[in-house]
Amino acid sequence: MSYDWLVIGGGASGLTAAVILAQEGYRVALVEKSPCLAPLLRGFRRGDFHFDTGFHYSGGLGRGEILDLFFRSLGLSERLRATPFDLSGFDRVRAGGEEEFAFPVGMQRLEEALCRAFPGQERGIAGYLAEVRRACTVHPYLDLEAPLEGSGTLFGLDGTSLREMLLRWTDEPRLQRLLAVHTLLYGVPPAEAPFALHASVVGPYYQSVHGLIGGGAALAEAFAARLAELGVDVFLGQGVRELLFTPAGTLRGARLEDGTELGSRGCVATLHPALLPGLVPEGVFRPVYRRRLLALEDSLPAFTLYGVCRKSNDLLHGRNIFLLGADDKGLEDTIYLTAADNGPARASGLVAIASEAPGGTDRWKDSVRGRRPAGYEAYKAERAASLVRRIEEACPEFGGVEVLATATALTMRDYLHTPYGGLYGVRHRIGQFNPQPRTRVAHLLLAGQGVVAPGVLGAVLSGFLTCGELIGHERLRERVKACR
Numbered sequence: 001m002s003y004d005w006l007v008i009g010g011g012a013s014g015l016t017a018a019v020i021l022a023q024e025g026y027r028v029a030l031v032e033k034s035p036c037l038a039p040l041l042r043g044f045r046r047g048d049f050h051f052d053t054g055f056h057y058s059g060g061l062g063r064g065e066i067l068d069l070f071f072r073s074l075g076l077s078e079r080l081r082a083t084p085f086d087l088s089g090f091d092r093v094r095a096g097g098e099e100e101f102a103f104p105v106g107m108q109r110l111e112e113a114l115c116r117a118f119p120g121q122e123r124g125i126a127g128y129l130a131e132v133r134r135a136c137t138v139h140p141y142l143d144l145e146a147p148l149e150g151s152g153t154l155f156g157l158d159g160t161s162l163r164e165m166l167l168r169w170t171d172e173p174r175l176q177r178l179l180a181v182h183t184l185l186y187g188v189p190p191a192e193a194p195f196a197l198h199a200s201v202v203g204p205y206y207q208s209v210h211g212l213i214g215g216g217a218a219l220a221e222a223f224a225a226r227l228a229e230l231g232v233d234v235f236l237g238q239g240v241r242e243l244l245f246t247p248a249g250t251l252r253g254a255r256l257e258d259g260t261e262l263g264s265r266g267c268v269a270t271l272h273p274a275l276l277p278g279l280v281p282e283g284v285f286r287p288v289y290r291r292r293l294l295a296l297e298d299s300l301p302a303f304t305l306y307g308v309c310r311k312s313n314d315l316l317h318g319r320n321i322f323l324l325g326a327d328d329k330g331l332e333d334t335i336y337l338t339a340a341d342n343g344p345a346r347a348s349g350l351v352a353i354a355s356e357a358p359g360g361t362d363r364w365k366d367s368v369r370g371r372r373p374a375g376y377e378a379y380k381a382e383r384a385a386s387l388v389r390r391i392e393e394a395c396p397e398f399g400g401v402e403v404l405a406t407a408t409a410l411t412m413r414d415y416l417h418t419p420y421g422g423l424y425g426v427r428h429r430i431g432q433f434n435p436q437p438r439t440r441v442a443h444l445l446l447a448g449q450g451v452v453a454p455g456v457l458g459a460v461l462s463g464f465l466t467c468g469e470l471i472g473h474e475r476l477r478e479r480v481k482a483c484r
């Protein structure tokens, strides 16, 4: 079997790349190690509840906004229906059992709400939000009118950190903490998070916020149907074990875990970049590049609880809650609560995500899914119980929480085939090497959340960015603009 392009990984980024390349008329194969496409997006069922895993909500999904345009350009929109989050407060922040702030949808309304909540900080709030807006107009795939030349195609991992930017605009610690709460959406603490990256993640959320009817599973199904329409061959249940090269060093295809060989003259790899060196023979990459990929640090590990409220309520209907912990702890002590799925049904299934101490599950790292030792199960039960205590204290509306399932960094590692199980793959922090879409090997390119930014928007954007390297950025951007 021979193809023009082979895409490794069937997550949001790989699916995007496969669709774009097939739309260009290339013969494309997509290989996903899991038994189903988009394992991170699909979620799972427990009892009467479907739990979303890798997609709860997103910015950029309003009509004509960037993610909406990407989906239109990919031919997915007919199969997807966005559902707006609560305009008066899509993300609500609680501290000590009281609601401290509700993020309204829309930059202007957010500015007004912040000014009301923090009198005397008006200048700083306006200045900070102007910086967020400005940062979102620089990237040529976030703002399709941004000039291509000289803009760079990636968010720089140098420059100002989020913490420095906050300190520049306000000396009010509560305001700083509030504006940093969304670092939980990419798992990097404010002192390490590049402001440009932070702005590119939160900017689209500040503009508009939607879920998808049917959640991440609907997105996975829309992609699967589109691949079938375009004649993309999909190989599931086995990963790529190695990339194959001619004696002259030209890429010629890949061998899968069951020994199947797929011929291809090009490859877009969307797996965690630290796994790439393991797929290519020694000598293909320069040692320094190899070392840099292998040394990539992961975003914060997380502990996730999937549960059900004992009392029917609509607290999480179209909105999420961030529970702040001790003042001095920040991200590590914040809990993110969202509905089990964000469809139109009344929400009483819930997902709670809290950070896990780095290395917290290291003791069991050699164990495999389904056969973990009793100590690991006891650790999970204890973590779940302490999370439930905090949630019940802060959200009496739930009438108590029953735990149906939990996941740790080991779950993420084994389920998503990543090296360490960090919540969002590679940690995009100040000073860290950021892999570019192009490698030194002709026709071997990278895409995915590790290359651009986490989030479905970041992953889809990275698929466009990488394919833009192949078929021309201007041409691809024109195609997206034509969907306005």
Ligand SMILES: Cc1cc2nc3c(=O)[nH]c(=O)nc-3n(C[C@H](O)[C@H](O)[C@H](O)COP(=O)(O)OP(=O)(O)OC[C@H]3O[C@@H](n4cnc5c(N)ncnc54)[C@H](O)[C@@H]3O)c2cc1C
Residues within 6 Å of the ligand: 008, 009, 010, 011, 012, 013, 014, 031, 032, 033, 034, 038, 039, 040, 041, 053, 054, 055, 056, 057, 058, 238, 239, 240, 241, 270, 271, 272, 275, 304, 353, 415, 416, 417, 418, 423, 424, 447, 448, 449, 450, 453, 454, 455, 456, 457, 458, 459
């Ligand atoms: C708990 C959680 C909640 C989230 N919530 C949201 C949200 O509300 N909104 C939002 O926008 N984003 C959210 N995200 C982030 C978002 O889901 C991800 O950033 C995005 O889906 C990543 O897509 P990707 O294609 O880069 O990576 P992945 O989806 O990880 O795709 C990479 C794929 O490569 C496969 N693979 C690995 N090795 C091989 C191999 N050797 N051969 C073949 N295949 C291989 C893996 O199995 C995997 O499917 C959330 C993430 C998590 C973990």
